[in-house]
Amino acid sequence: MLNDPMVLAPVTEAIRVEPEKRIRDRSATEKAILKAAKSLLAEEGFQNFGINAVARRAGCDKQLIYRYYGGLNGLVEAIGADLGNWVRDRIPEDTGGMFLLTYGDLMERLSLLFLEALRDDPLVRRIVAWEVSESTEQVRRLSEARSKALANWLDRMRGSLTPPKGVDVVAVNAILIAAIQHLVLSASAGGQCAGLALKTSKDWEKAATALKRIVRGVYG
Amino acid sequence: MLNDPMVLAPVTEAIRVEPEKRIRDRSATEKAILKAAKSLLAEEGFQNFGINAVARRAGCDKQLIYRYYGGLNGLVEAIGADLGNWVRDRIPEDTGGMFLLTYGDLMERLSLLFLEALRDDPLVRRIVAWEVSESTEQVRRLSEARSKALANWLDRMRGSLTPPKGVDVVAVNAILIAAIQHLVLSASAGGQCAGLALKTSKDWEKAATALKRIVRGVYG
DNA sequence: CCATCGTGTCGCCGAACGGTGACGTCAGTT
DNA sequence: AACTGACGTCACCGTTCGGCGACACGATGG
Missing domain, CATH: 1.10.357 (Tetracycline Repressor; domain 2)
Structure with a gap:
């Protein structure tokens, strides 16, 4: 019932109305992610520090965090470098x-x-x-x-x-x-x-x- | 948080207290819950301190924690009393x-x-x-x-x-x-x-x- | 022209969480 | 015996989590 494709089809089409494209700029995205991670950690503490939260704050997909930093581990390491x-x-x-x-x-x-x-x-x-x-x-x-x-x-x-x-x-x-x-x-x-x-x-x-x-x- | 897939596997939780049938003894259950809560907090830290984990360790249903202590709040308060x-x-x-x-x-x-x-x-x-x-x-x-x-x-x-x-x-x-x-x-x-x-x-x-x-x- | 690759997005999965309603079951009272 | 209420158990809800496979799009270069 949940996987009924008939229901999903019109939804995707409706969302498509707003293009709102993210510019393709890896280094900018990387910086945004790192900045988001630091501010998130600073404001919320390590308790609520996770992939989803960082991605939300950075305004990007969490997949990019995996790709660019190899997950939270690498991200924390990048923070540590600072x-x-x-x-x-x-x-x-x-x-x-x-x-x-x-x-x-x-x-x-x-x-x-x-x-x-x-x-x-x-x-x-x-x-x-x-x-x-x-x-x-x-x-x-x-x-x-x-x-x-x-x-x-x-x-x-x-x-x-x-x-x-x-x-x-x-x-x-x-x-x-x-x-x-x-x-x-x-x-x-x-x-x-x-x-x-x-x-x-x-x-x-x-x-x-x-x-x-x-x-x-x-x-x- | 920061879960390595490596450490995900061996998450062996504390074993149930006894296979023996649970006696109907409120005060004994209360003590078991409190003891479980304290040992859980001491061993695992506050990060993994939750209703489900305490109930698992106490070998009872989490509902009882709500009934007897009014949830985690009351349970922590009881710990604080000690x-x-x-x-x-x-x-x-x-x-x-x-x-x-x-x-x-x-x-x-x-x-x-x-x-x-x-x-x-x-x-x-x-x-x-x-x-x-x-x-x-x-x-x-x-x-x-x-x-x-x-x-x-x-x-x-x-x-x-x-x-x-x-x-x-x-x-x-x-x-x-x-x-x-x-x-x-x-x-x-x-x-x-x-x-x-x-x-x-x-x-x-x-x-x-x-x-x-x-x-x-x-x-x- | 088409093929490839990097970039960004989406939807899904299994698991664990806190929380709740409903259901057995047994003890004491009437 | 029948009722009542406390004790214990179970199944389920909605949400969030970390993680993954698949796809859309644009640029680049044969």
Whole structure:
């Protein structure tokens, strides 16, 4: 009954009235797909991230995603490729006119820069949430690209400053980064973290002050 | 989401509880459902947490979940009710034979206790990941119950110790908790966090040492 | 001219989802 | 014994999902 061709025939003809052609431009379509995927992930989160949703948002057929990116896998990989540039694009490289004399000066500044950059970037926030929620190879690659870019940035900014002796810098910095990431994610999801409100700019000032104190406590 | 055809095949769901005929015992069924829900959430994560999956694991019909819990909402609420007891059940109240003379002593110990408790509890880990990934009223209630229980615990353990003056204890502690949570989540998902490996017990010792140093840095 | 190939579109499939109405079946009450 | 109501089960609905085969169209080049 559903497959009765008699019913389908007139329908196709009626739709044909509006030509409304999509221009044949592969690279443009590819960009549209990638842009749609990024905005979808940023706005809806990884939960509702799928072939159908991306295709809908890109205004194209999902088949093209398979053809051009090899499915969601390749698409995510393409997103991950941009992650390497994230730090460079979103975080200023200069010192903001400050003289960073000690490693503590540096890490205090970098912590706040990272905090603000993350607060301003919904896409990366979603990706970080994804990283701690799923354990697929897919996500692991994303995570790796991001942490590598982050490590590079840290290293580049360090310059000739030497960290204090006797401190496991990698471990301490990892904990600081973890704190910042979770703080921002919690705030983004629920407006608070462990009883600390994180909505108004006043709230964030308090958080930033506490973060500075922690960094200074460990790095002087 | 992101289904590889490879991983599609071995989707073996939990086996039914018993071939034996189901007894007419509402309270027993309710408990079975709640237990199934908790284990499902702990093992599979919130992504695959749904009416059908819970019913399958509980070995009962999903209709009963609607009848007894009013759907997933009520079921999650029931899970959340247990969260209030989590801290009490999972974290020792005594000081482990140590004398906690200062607030720094206290927070160092509490930080490590919390870290270990979280590492040992997959259910709460999944819930924390849920909290930072979704922003529904549902999850918000879970989050609130958890943070309230945590605050109570902190307060109870504090005893008569007074935190140092001039420090925003709430903010600093929130950041410490955030760091611990993210560290554990990252480790659980990818075995590392910001370039810091978190697999072997040796890795965790390094993390614990760094955490202690941070706590001591801010609280003396 | 026709043949080929890249591009875009369409419709269908099997599966899983959340949700609901209807139907057995058994226990306690009247 | 008959009724009632709670407990458990089943089948079905509409929707969405990922994935695939087939086709329409336009450009390109023999």
